[in-house]
Amino acid sequence: MSGIYDAVIVGGGHNALVAAAYLAGAGKRVIVLERLGHLGGAAVSERPWPGVDARLSRYSYLVSLLPPQIIRDLDLRRRRYSSYTPDPLDATRGLLVDNADAVATTASFLRATGDAREAERFAAFSDRLLPLAAAVFPTMTEPLRRESDMRGLVGDADLWESLTTRPVGVLLRASLQSDLARGVALTDGLIGTFSHADDSSLRQNRCFLYHVIGGGTGDWDVPVGGMGSVSGALEGAARAAGAELRTHAPVEAIDPDGVVRLASGEEIAGRLVLSGVGPAVLERLI
Ligand SMILES: Cc1cc2nc3c(=O)[nH]c(=O)nc-3n(C[C@H](O)[C@H](O)[C@H](O)COP(=O)(O)OP(=O)(O)OC[C@H]3O[C@@H](n4cnc5c(N)ncnc54)[C@H](O)[C@@H]3O)c2cc1C
Incomplete structure:
Protein backbone atom coordinates (compact mmCIF):
# COMPACT_ATOMS: atom_id res chain seq x y z
CA MET A 1 0.00 0.00 0.00
CA SER A 2 1.32 3.47 -0.85
CA GLY A 3 0.47 5.37 2.34
CA ILE A 4 -2.82 6.92 3.30
CA TYR A 5 -4.25 9.71 1.19
CA ASP A 6 -6.87 12.17 2.39
CA ALA A 7 -8.77 11.46 -0.82
CA VAL A 8 -8.41 8.81 -3.49
CA ILE A 9 -10.32 9.87 -6.60
CA VAL A 10 -11.38 7.09 -8.96
CA GLY A 11 -11.57 8.22 -12.62
CA GLY A 12 -9.82 11.21 -14.16
CA GLY A 13 -12.60 13.08 -15.96
CA HIS A 14 -13.13 16.80 -15.56
CA ASN A 15 -15.18 16.42 -12.37
CA ALA A 16 -12.37 14.39 -10.76
CA LEU A 17 -9.87 17.08 -11.78
CA VAL A 18 -12.01 19.84 -10.26
CA ALA A 19 -12.31 17.88 -7.00
CA ALA A 20 -8.56 17.18 -6.98
CA ALA A 21 -7.69 20.84 -7.58
CA TYR A 22 -9.95 22.08 -4.77
CA LEU A 23 -8.93 19.41 -2.27
CA ALA A 24 -5.19 19.69 -2.97
CA GLY A 25 -5.57 23.48 -2.84
CA ALA A 26 -7.03 23.05 0.65
CA GLY A 27 -3.85 21.22 1.68
CA LYS A 28 -5.18 17.66 1.37
CA ARG A 29 -3.10 14.77 0.07
CA VAL A 30 -4.90 13.67 -3.09
CA ILE A 31 -4.41 11.08 -5.81
CA VAL A 32 -6.42 10.68 -9.05
CA LEU A 33 -6.52 7.24 -10.70
CA GLU A 34 -7.43 7.20 -14.41
CA ARG A 35 -7.66 4.00 -16.41
CA LEU A 36 -6.78 5.60 -19.80
CA GLY A 37 -3.49 7.14 -20.88
CA HIS A 38 -4.93 10.67 -20.72
CA LEU A 39 -7.07 12.72 -18.34
CA GLY A 40 -10.31 14.57 -19.11
CA GLY A 41 -12.88 11.78 -19.63
CA ALA A 42 -15.52 12.95 -22.12
CA ALA A 43 -14.07 16.49 -22.12
CA VAL A 44 -11.19 15.96 -24.55
CA SER A 45 -10.09 17.37 -27.92
CA GLU A 46 -8.95 15.75 -31.11
CA ARG A 47 -6.89 16.91 -34.14
CA PRO A 48 -9.12 15.36 -36.85
CA TRP A 49 -7.22 16.67 -39.90
CA PRO A 50 -3.56 15.69 -40.23
CA GLY A 51 -1.41 18.76 -40.87
CA VAL A 52 -4.08 21.23 -39.75
CA ASP A 53 -3.60 22.71 -36.30
CA ALA A 54 -7.29 22.66 -35.37
CA ARG A 55 -8.26 21.06 -32.09
CA LEU A 56 -11.96 20.19 -31.83
CA SER A 57 -14.06 18.81 -29.01
CA ARG A 58 -14.39 15.07 -29.38
CA TYR A 59 -17.53 14.44 -27.31
CA SER A 60 -18.80 17.22 -25.03
CA TYR A 61 -18.45 20.68 -26.55
CA LEU A 62 -20.07 23.54 -24.62
CA VAL A 63 -18.79 25.02 -21.38
CA SER A 64 -21.67 27.32 -20.42
CA LEU A 65 -22.61 25.00 -17.55
CA LEU A 66 -19.27 25.47 -15.82
CA PRO A 67 -19.50 28.09 -13.04
CA PRO A 68 -17.51 31.30 -13.66
CA GLN A 69 -15.14 30.77 -10.77
CA ILE A 70 -13.85 27.66 -12.52
CA ILE A 71 -13.60 29.03 -16.04
CA ARG A 72 -12.04 32.42 -15.32
CA ASP A 73 -8.74 31.45 -16.95
CA LEU A 74 -10.14 29.79 -20.06
CA ASP A 75 -10.30 31.39 -23.50
CA LEU A 76 -14.02 31.22 -24.36
CA ARG A 77 -15.91 32.45 -27.41
CA ARG A 78 -19.60 32.98 -28.01
CA ARG A 79 -20.77 31.34 -31.25
CA TRP A 220 -23.48 28.22 -25.94
CA ASP A 221 -19.98 29.32 -24.99
CA VAL A 222 -17.35 27.06 -26.51
CA PRO A 223 -13.68 26.81 -25.56
CA VAL A 224 -10.94 27.66 -28.06
CA GLY A 225 -9.07 24.40 -28.68
CA GLY A 226 -12.08 22.25 -27.79
CA MET A 227 -13.01 20.65 -24.48
CA GLY A 228 -9.47 19.26 -24.19
CA SER A 229 -8.32 22.76 -23.30
CA VAL A 230 -10.82 22.79 -20.40
CA SER A 231 -9.54 19.49 -19.06
CA GLY A 232 -5.96 20.63 -19.72
CA ALA A 233 -6.51 23.77 -17.65
CA LEU A 234 -8.14 21.76 -14.86
CA GLU A 235 -5.30 19.23 -14.96
CA GLY A 236 -2.78 22.09 -14.68
CA ALA A 237 -4.70 23.55 -11.71
CA ALA A 238 -4.85 20.18 -9.95
CA ARG A 239 -1.10 19.55 -10.47
CA ALA A 240 -0.21 23.09 -9.39
CA ALA A 241 -2.21 22.56 -6.20
CA GLY A 242 -0.15 19.42 -5.50
CA ALA A 243 -2.51 16.61 -6.53
CA GLU A 244 -0.94 13.39 -7.77
CA LEU A 245 -2.48 12.43 -11.15
CA ARG A 246 -1.93 8.88 -12.37
CA THR A 247 -2.93 7.61 -15.82
CA HIS A 248 -2.89 3.95 -17.00
CA ALA A 249 -4.26 3.15 -13.54
CA PRO A 250 -7.51 1.20 -13.98
CA VAL A 251 -9.29 0.62 -10.68
CA GLU A 252 -10.70 -2.85 -10.25
CA ALA A 253 -12.42 -2.64 -6.88
CA ILE A 254 -13.28 -0.22 -4.09
CA ASP A 255 -13.51 -1.49 -0.55
CA PRO A 256 -16.04 0.49 1.54
CA ASP A 257 -13.32 0.92 4.19
CA GLY A 258 -11.39 3.15 1.81
CA VAL A 259 -9.01 0.78 0.05
CA VAL A 260 -8.88 1.05 -3.71
CA ARG A 261 -7.45 -1.89 -5.66
CA LEU A 262 -5.89 -1.33 -9.07
CA ALA A 263 -5.92 -3.91 -11.86
CA SER A 264 -2.16 -4.25 -11.27
CA GLY A 265 -2.92 -5.54 -7.76
CA GLU A 266 -1.60 -2.41 -6.05
CA GLU A 267 -3.77 -1.14 -3.18
CA ILE A 268 -4.17 2.52 -2.28
CA ALA A 269 -5.84 3.66 0.92
CA GLY A 270 -7.69 6.89 1.52
CA ARG A 271 -9.61 8.49 4.36
CA LEU A 272 -12.16 9.24 1.66
CA VAL A 273 -12.73 7.70 -1.75
CA LEU A 274 -14.41 9.97 -4.29
CA SER A 275 -16.08 8.59 -7.37
CA GLY A 276 -15.35 10.31 -10.68
CA VAL A 277 -16.92 7.46 -12.68
CA GLY A 278 -20.53 6.89 -13.73
CA PRO A 279 -22.96 5.26 -11.25
CA ALA A 280 -22.99 1.93 -13.11
CA VAL A 281 -19.18 1.73 -13.03
CA LEU A 282 -19.13 2.66 -9.34
CA GLU A 283 -21.64 -0.06 -8.54
CA ARG A 284 -19.46 -2.64 -10.27
CA LEU A 285 -16.33 -1.47 -8.46
CA ILE A 286 -18.01 -1.62 -5.06
C1 LIG B 1 -21.58 12.90 -26.59
C2 LIG B 1 -21.60 13.75 -25.34
C3 LIG B 1 -21.73 15.13 -25.44
C4 LIG B 1 -21.76 15.92 -24.31
N1 LIG B 1 -21.80 17.27 -24.45
C5 LIG B 1 -21.66 18.06 -23.36
C6 LIG B 1 -21.49 19.46 -23.50
O1 LIG B 1 -21.45 19.97 -24.62
N2 LIG B 1 -21.35 20.22 -22.39
C7 LIG B 1 -21.38 19.66 -21.14
O2 LIG B 1 -21.26 20.40 -20.15
N3 LIG B 1 -21.51 18.32 -20.98
C8 LIG B 1 -21.63 17.52 -22.07
N4 LIG B 1 -21.70 16.17 -21.92
C9 LIG B 1 -21.67 15.62 -20.57
C10 LIG B 1 -20.25 15.65 -20.04
O3 LIG B 1 -19.35 15.12 -20.98
C11 LIG B 1 -20.20 14.83 -18.77
O4 LIG B 1 -21.13 15.38 -17.85
C12 LIG B 1 -18.81 14.90 -18.16
O5 LIG B 1 -17.85 14.38 -19.06
C13 LIG B 1 -18.78 14.12 -16.87
O6 LIG B 1 -17.48 14.26 -16.37
P1 LIG B 1 -16.95 13.28 -15.29
O7 LIG B 1 -15.59 13.77 -14.92
O8 LIG B 1 -17.95 13.17 -14.20
O9 LIG B 1 -16.93 11.84 -16.00
P2 LIG B 1 -16.26 11.31 -17.35
O10 LIG B 1 -15.92 12.40 -18.30
O11 LIG B 1 -17.16 10.22 -17.82
O12 LIG B 1 -14.90 10.70 -16.84
C14 LIG B 1 -14.86 9.48 -16.14
C15 LIG B 1 -13.43 9.00 -16.21
O13 LIG B 1 -13.30 7.84 -15.41
C16 LIG B 1 -12.46 6.92 -16.08
N5 LIG B 1 -12.75 5.57 -15.56
C17 LIG B 1 -13.85 4.80 -15.82
N6 LIG B 1 -13.74 3.62 -15.18
C18 LIG B 1 -12.58 3.64 -14.50
C19 LIG B 1 -11.89 2.72 -13.66
N7 LIG B 1 -12.40 1.51 -13.38
N8 LIG B 1 -10.69 3.08 -13.15
C20 LIG B 1 -10.15 4.29 -13.41
N9 LIG B 1 -10.74 5.19 -14.22
C21 LIG B 1 -11.93 4.88 -14.75
C22 LIG B 1 -12.81 7.09 -17.54
O14 LIG B 1 -11.79 6.60 -18.39
C23 LIG B 1 -12.97 8.62 -17.63
O15 LIG B 1 -11.76 9.27 -17.94
C24 LIG B 1 -21.68 15.33 -23.04
C25 LIG B 1 -21.55 13.94 -22.92
C26 LIG B 1 -21.49 13.16 -24.06
C27 LIG B 1 -21.32 11.67 -23.91
Whole structure:
Protein backbone atom coordinates (compact mmCIF):
# COMPACT_ATOMS: atom_id res chain seq x y z
CA MET A 1 0.00 0.00 0.00
CA SER A 2 1.32 3.47 -0.85
CA GLY A 3 0.47 5.37 2.34
CA ILE A 4 -2.82 6.92 3.30
CA TYR A 5 -4.25 9.71 1.19
CA ASP A 6 -6.87 12.17 2.39
CA ALA A 7 -8.77 11.46 -0.82
CA VAL A 8 -8.41 8.81 -3.49
CA ILE A 9 -10.32 9.87 -6.60
CA VAL A 10 -11.38 7.09 -8.96
CA GLY A 11 -11.57 8.22 -12.62
CA GLY A 12 -9.82 11.21 -14.16
CA GLY A 13 -12.60 13.08 -15.96
CA HIS A 14 -13.13 16.80 -15.56
CA ASN A 15 -15.18 16.42 -12.37
CA ALA A 16 -12.37 14.39 -10.76
CA LEU A 17 -9.87 17.08 -11.78
CA VAL A 18 -12.01 19.84 -10.26
CA ALA A 19 -12.31 17.88 -7.00
CA ALA A 20 -8.56 17.18 -6.98
CA ALA A 21 -7.69 20.84 -7.58
CA TYR A 22 -9.95 22.08 -4.77
CA LEU A 23 -8.93 19.41 -2.27
CA ALA A 24 -5.19 19.69 -2.97
CA GLY A 25 -5.57 23.48 -2.84
CA ALA A 26 -7.03 23.05 0.65
CA GLY A 27 -3.85 21.22 1.68
CA LYS A 28 -5.18 17.66 1.37
CA ARG A 29 -3.10 14.77 0.07
CA VAL A 30 -4.90 13.67 -3.09
CA ILE A 31 -4.41 11.08 -5.81
CA VAL A 32 -6.42 10.68 -9.05
CA LEU A 33 -6.52 7.24 -10.70
CA GLU A 34 -7.43 7.20 -14.41
CA ARG A 35 -7.66 4.00 -16.41
CA LEU A 36 -6.78 5.60 -19.80
CA GLY A 37 -3.49 7.14 -20.88
CA HIS A 38 -4.93 10.67 -20.72
CA LEU A 39 -7.07 12.72 -18.34
CA GLY A 40 -10.31 14.57 -19.11
CA GLY A 41 -12.88 11.78 -19.63
CA ALA A 42 -15.52 12.95 -22.12
CA ALA A 43 -14.07 16.49 -22.12
CA VAL A 44 -11.19 15.96 -24.55
CA SER A 45 -10.09 17.37 -27.92
CA GLU A 46 -8.95 15.75 -31.11
CA ARG A 47 -6.89 16.91 -34.14
CA PRO A 48 -9.12 15.36 -36.85
CA TRP A 49 -7.22 16.67 -39.90
CA PRO A 50 -3.56 15.69 -40.23
CA GLY A 51 -1.41 18.76 -40.87
CA VAL A 52 -4.08 21.23 -39.75
CA ASP A 53 -3.60 22.71 -36.30
CA ALA A 54 -7.29 22.66 -35.37
CA ARG A 55 -8.26 21.06 -32.09
CA LEU A 56 -11.96 20.19 -31.83
CA SER A 57 -14.06 18.81 -29.01
CA ARG A 58 -14.39 15.07 -29.38
CA TYR A 59 -17.53 14.44 -27.31
CA SER A 60 -18.80 17.22 -25.03
CA TYR A 61 -18.45 20.68 -26.55
CA LEU A 62 -20.07 23.54 -24.62
CA VAL A 63 -18.79 25.02 -21.38
CA SER A 64 -21.67 27.32 -20.42
CA LEU A 65 -22.61 25.00 -17.55
CA LEU A 66 -19.27 25.47 -15.82
CA PRO A 67 -19.50 28.09 -13.04
CA PRO A 68 -17.51 31.30 -13.66
CA GLN A 69 -15.14 30.77 -10.77
CA ILE A 70 -13.85 27.66 -12.52
CA ILE A 71 -13.60 29.03 -16.04
CA ARG A 72 -12.04 32.42 -15.32
CA ASP A 73 -8.74 31.45 -16.95
CA LEU A 74 -10.14 29.79 -20.06
CA ASP A 75 -10.30 31.39 -23.50
CA LEU A 76 -14.02 31.22 -24.36
CA ARG A 77 -15.91 32.45 -27.41
CA ARG A 78 -19.60 32.98 -28.01
CA ARG A 79 -20.77 31.34 -31.25
CA ARG A 80 -22.17 33.79 -33.79
CA TYR A 81 -23.97 31.09 -35.79
CA SER A 82 -25.98 28.99 -33.40
CA SER A 83 -26.99 26.42 -36.02
CA TYR A 84 -27.31 25.52 -39.68
CA THR A 85 -29.91 22.87 -40.46
CA PRO A 86 -30.18 21.50 -43.99
CA ASP A 87 -33.75 21.02 -45.24
CA PRO A 88 -34.19 17.24 -45.54
CA LEU A 89 -36.52 17.74 -48.52
CA ASP A 90 -34.16 20.03 -50.47
CA ALA A 91 -30.43 19.83 -49.75
CA THR A 92 -29.82 23.20 -51.45
CA ARG A 93 -31.81 24.99 -48.72
CA GLY A 94 -31.27 25.25 -45.02
CA LEU A 95 -32.02 27.28 -41.92
CA LEU A 96 -29.21 29.46 -40.60
CA VAL A 97 -29.68 30.98 -37.15
CA ASP A 98 -27.27 33.93 -36.95
CA ASN A 99 -27.15 35.44 -33.44
CA ALA A 100 -25.60 38.64 -34.79
CA ASP A 101 -28.01 39.33 -37.66
CA ALA A 102 -31.76 39.10 -36.98
CA VAL A 103 -32.62 40.28 -40.53
CA ALA A 104 -30.57 37.50 -42.13
CA THR A 105 -32.09 34.98 -39.72
CA THR A 106 -35.62 36.08 -40.61
CA ALA A 107 -34.79 35.83 -44.33
CA SER A 108 -33.42 32.34 -43.75
CA PHE A 109 -36.60 31.28 -41.92
CA LEU A 110 -38.66 32.64 -44.84
CA ARG A 111 -36.58 30.73 -47.42
CA ALA A 112 -36.51 27.51 -45.42
CA THR A 113 -40.05 27.40 -44.03
CA GLY A 114 -41.99 29.79 -46.29
CA ASP A 115 -43.03 31.76 -43.20
CA ALA A 116 -41.13 34.81 -41.91
CA ARG A 117 -43.32 34.84 -38.77
CA GLU A 118 -41.66 31.57 -37.76
CA ALA A 119 -38.51 33.60 -37.01
CA GLU A 120 -40.56 35.67 -34.53
CA ARG A 121 -41.97 32.54 -32.93
CA PHE A 122 -38.48 31.07 -32.68
CA ALA A 123 -37.17 34.27 -31.05
CA ALA A 124 -40.16 34.42 -28.68
CA PHE A 125 -39.58 30.78 -27.71
CA SER A 126 -35.90 31.51 -26.99
CA ASP A 127 -36.82 34.64 -25.01
CA ARG A 128 -39.30 32.68 -22.91
CA LEU A 129 -36.46 30.45 -21.74
CA LEU A 130 -34.31 33.36 -20.53
CA PRO A 131 -35.88 33.88 -17.07
CA LEU A 132 -35.72 30.10 -16.57
CA ALA A 133 -31.98 30.11 -17.34
CA ALA A 134 -31.40 33.09 -15.05
CA ALA A 135 -33.25 31.39 -12.19
CA VAL A 136 -31.96 27.82 -12.52
CA PHE A 137 -28.29 28.27 -13.40
CA PRO A 138 -27.12 29.87 -10.12
CA THR A 139 -28.56 26.87 -8.23
CA MET A 140 -26.12 24.50 -9.98
CA THR A 141 -23.46 25.14 -7.33
CA GLU A 142 -25.93 25.08 -4.41
CA PRO A 143 -27.34 22.08 -2.54
CA LEU A 144 -30.07 20.52 -4.65
CA ARG A 145 -33.40 22.31 -4.18
CA ARG A 146 -36.87 20.84 -3.85
CA GLU A 147 -38.99 20.74 -6.98
CA SER A 148 -41.55 23.11 -5.42
CA ASP A 149 -38.76 25.64 -4.66
CA MET A 150 -37.57 25.47 -8.24
CA ARG A 151 -41.05 26.01 -9.61
CA GLY A 152 -41.45 29.13 -7.45
CA LEU A 153 -38.00 30.39 -8.43
CA VAL A 154 -38.69 30.02 -12.15
CA GLY A 155 -41.96 31.95 -11.95
CA ASP A 156 -43.41 30.70 -15.26
CA ALA A 157 -45.39 27.73 -13.85
CA ASP A 158 -46.69 26.72 -17.25
CA LEU A 159 -43.18 26.55 -18.73
CA TRP A 160 -41.87 24.65 -15.71
CA GLU A 161 -44.67 22.08 -16.01
CA SER A 162 -44.02 21.76 -19.75
CA LEU A 163 -40.37 21.01 -19.14
CA THR A 164 -40.62 18.75 -16.10
CA THR A 165 -43.89 16.81 -16.39
CA ARG A 166 -44.61 16.40 -20.13
CA PRO A 167 -42.44 15.44 -23.10
CA VAL A 168 -40.90 18.62 -24.51
CA GLY A 169 -42.39 17.77 -27.93
CA VAL A 170 -45.75 19.11 -26.66
CA LEU A 171 -44.23 22.52 -25.88
CA LEU A 172 -42.36 22.66 -29.19
CA ARG A 173 -45.43 21.88 -31.26
CA ALA A 174 -47.37 24.60 -29.42
CA SER A 175 -44.56 27.17 -29.76
CA LEU A 176 -43.42 26.65 -33.36
CA GLN A 177 -45.27 25.77 -36.54
CA SER A 178 -42.73 24.25 -38.93
CA ASP A 179 -41.11 20.89 -38.35
CA LEU A 180 -37.77 22.37 -39.43
CA ALA A 181 -37.80 25.02 -36.67
CA ARG A 182 -39.14 22.50 -34.16
CA GLY A 183 -36.28 20.21 -35.13
CA VAL A 184 -33.71 22.96 -34.61
CA ALA A 185 -35.12 23.71 -31.14
CA LEU A 186 -35.26 20.00 -30.36
CA THR A 187 -31.53 19.66 -31.06
CA ASP A 188 -31.06 20.90 -27.49
CA GLY A 189 -33.13 17.97 -26.26
CA LEU A 190 -31.83 15.13 -28.41
CA ILE A 191 -28.13 15.78 -28.83
CA GLY A 192 -26.12 13.02 -27.19
CA THR A 193 -29.24 11.10 -26.12
CA PHE A 194 -31.02 8.14 -27.70
CA SER A 195 -34.39 9.75 -27.19
CA HIS A 196 -37.20 11.45 -29.14
CA ALA A 197 -39.50 14.46 -28.73
CA ASP A 198 -42.30 12.48 -27.07
CA ASP A 199 -40.25 10.06 -24.96
CA SER A 200 -42.26 9.53 -21.74
CA SER A 201 -39.05 9.00 -19.73
CA LEU A 202 -38.39 12.77 -20.21
CA ARG A 203 -34.69 12.12 -20.88
CA GLN A 204 -34.98 14.59 -23.75
CA ASN A 205 -36.37 17.22 -21.34
CA ARG A 206 -33.36 16.88 -19.03
CA CYS A 207 -31.00 17.20 -21.98
CA PHE A 208 -32.98 20.23 -23.20
CA LEU A 209 -32.73 21.93 -19.79
CA TYR A 210 -28.96 21.39 -19.64
CA HIS A 211 -28.57 23.07 -23.00
CA VAL A 212 -30.71 26.14 -22.38
CA ILE A 213 -29.65 27.29 -18.89
CA GLY A 214 -25.87 27.63 -19.38
CA GLY A 215 -24.31 30.74 -17.89
CA GLY A 216 -27.77 31.97 -16.85
CA THR A 217 -28.54 32.95 -20.45
CA GLY A 218 -28.46 29.68 -22.39
CA ASP A 219 -25.70 31.00 -24.68
CA TRP A 220 -23.48 28.22 -25.94
CA ASP A 221 -19.98 29.32 -24.99
CA VAL A 222 -17.35 27.06 -26.51
CA PRO A 223 -13.68 26.81 -25.56
CA VAL A 224 -10.94 27.66 -28.06
CA GLY A 225 -9.07 24.40 -28.68
CA GLY A 226 -12.08 22.25 -27.79
CA MET A 227 -13.01 20.65 -24.48
CA GLY A 228 -9.47 19.26 -24.19
CA SER A 229 -8.32 22.76 -23.30
CA VAL A 230 -10.82 22.79 -20.40
CA SER A 231 -9.54 19.49 -19.06
CA GLY A 232 -5.96 20.63 -19.72
CA ALA A 233 -6.51 23.77 -17.65
CA LEU A 234 -8.14 21.76 -14.86
CA GLU A 235 -5.30 19.23 -14.96
CA GLY A 236 -2.78 22.09 -14.68
CA ALA A 237 -4.70 23.55 -11.71
CA ALA A 238 -4.85 20.18 -9.95
CA ARG A 239 -1.10 19.55 -10.47
CA ALA A 240 -0.21 23.09 -9.39
CA ALA A 241 -2.21 22.56 -6.20
CA GLY A 242 -0.15 19.42 -5.50
CA ALA A 243 -2.51 16.61 -6.53
CA GLU A 244 -0.94 13.39 -7.77
CA LEU A 245 -2.48 12.43 -11.15
CA ARG A 246 -1.93 8.88 -12.37
CA THR A 247 -2.93 7.61 -15.82
CA HIS A 248 -2.89 3.95 -17.00
CA ALA A 249 -4.26 3.15 -13.54
CA PRO A 250 -7.51 1.20 -13.98
CA VAL A 251 -9.29 0.62 -10.68
CA GLU A 252 -10.70 -2.85 -10.25
CA ALA A 253 -12.42 -2.64 -6.88
CA ILE A 254 -13.28 -0.22 -4.09
CA ASP A 255 -13.51 -1.49 -0.55
CA PRO A 256 -16.04 0.49 1.54
CA ASP A 257 -13.32 0.92 4.19
CA GLY A 258 -11.39 3.15 1.81
CA VAL A 259 -9.01 0.78 0.05
CA VAL A 260 -8.88 1.05 -3.71
CA ARG A 261 -7.45 -1.89 -5.66
CA LEU A 262 -5.89 -1.33 -9.07
CA ALA A 263 -5.92 -3.91 -11.86
CA SER A 264 -2.16 -4.25 -11.27
CA GLY A 265 -2.92 -5.54 -7.76
CA GLU A 266 -1.60 -2.41 -6.05
CA GLU A 267 -3.77 -1.14 -3.18
CA ILE A 268 -4.17 2.52 -2.28
CA ALA A 269 -5.84 3.66 0.92
CA GLY A 270 -7.69 6.89 1.52
CA ARG A 271 -9.61 8.49 4.36
CA LEU A 272 -12.16 9.24 1.66
CA VAL A 273 -12.73 7.70 -1.75
CA LEU A 274 -14.41 9.97 -4.29
CA SER A 275 -16.08 8.59 -7.37
CA GLY A 276 -15.35 10.31 -10.68
CA VAL A 277 -16.92 7.46 -12.68
CA GLY A 278 -20.53 6.89 -13.73
CA PRO A 279 -22.96 5.26 -11.25
CA ALA A 280 -22.99 1.93 -13.11
CA VAL A 281 -19.18 1.73 -13.03
CA LEU A 282 -19.13 2.66 -9.34
CA GLU A 283 -21.64 -0.06 -8.54
CA ARG A 284 -19.46 -2.64 -10.27
CA LEU A 285 -16.33 -1.47 -8.46
CA ILE A 286 -18.01 -1.62 -5.06
C1 LIG B 1 -21.58 12.90 -26.59
C2 LIG B 1 -21.60 13.75 -25.34
C3 LIG B 1 -21.73 15.13 -25.44
C4 LIG B 1 -21.76 15.92 -24.31
N1 LIG B 1 -21.80 17.27 -24.45
C5 LIG B 1 -21.66 18.06 -23.36
C6 LIG B 1 -21.49 19.46 -23.50
O1 LIG B 1 -21.45 19.97 -24.62
N2 LIG B 1 -21.35 20.22 -22.39
C7 LIG B 1 -21.38 19.66 -21.14
O2 LIG B 1 -21.26 20.40 -20.15
N3 LIG B 1 -21.51 18.32 -20.98
C8 LIG B 1 -21.63 17.52 -22.07
N4 LIG B 1 -21.70 16.17 -21.92
C9 LIG B 1 -21.67 15.62 -20.57
C10 LIG B 1 -20.25 15.65 -20.04
O3 LIG B 1 -19.35 15.12 -20.98
C11 LIG B 1 -20.20 14.83 -18.77
O4 LIG B 1 -21.13 15.38 -17.85
C12 LIG B 1 -18.81 14.90 -18.16
O5 LIG B 1 -17.85 14.38 -19.06
C13 LIG B 1 -18.78 14.12 -16.87
O6 LIG B 1 -17.48 14.26 -16.37
P1 LIG B 1 -16.95 13.28 -15.29
O7 LIG B 1 -15.59 13.77 -14.92
O8 LIG B 1 -17.95 13.17 -14.20
O9 LIG B 1 -16.93 11.84 -16.00
P2 LIG B 1 -16.26 11.31 -17.35
O10 LIG B 1 -15.92 12.40 -18.30
O11 LIG B 1 -17.16 10.22 -17.82
O12 LIG B 1 -14.90 10.70 -16.84
C14 LIG B 1 -14.86 9.48 -16.14
C15 LIG B 1 -13.43 9.00 -16.21
O13 LIG B 1 -13.30 7.84 -15.41
C16 LIG B 1 -12.46 6.92 -16.08
N5 LIG B 1 -12.75 5.57 -15.56
C17 LIG B 1 -13.85 4.80 -15.82
N6 LIG B 1 -13.74 3.62 -15.18
C18 LIG B 1 -12.58 3.64 -14.50
C19 LIG B 1 -11.89 2.72 -13.66
N7 LIG B 1 -12.40 1.51 -13.38
N8 LIG B 1 -10.69 3.08 -13.15
C20 LIG B 1 -10.15 4.29 -13.41
N9 LIG B 1 -10.74 5.19 -14.22
C21 LIG B 1 -11.93 4.88 -14.75
C22 LIG B 1 -12.81 7.09 -17.54
O14 LIG B 1 -11.79 6.60 -18.39
C23 LIG B 1 -12.97 8.62 -17.63
O15 LIG B 1 -11.76 9.27 -17.94
C24 LIG B 1 -21.68 15.33 -23.04
C25 LIG B 1 -21.55 13.94 -22.92
C26 LIG B 1 -21.49 13.16 -24.06
C27 LIG B 1 -21.32 11.67 -23.91
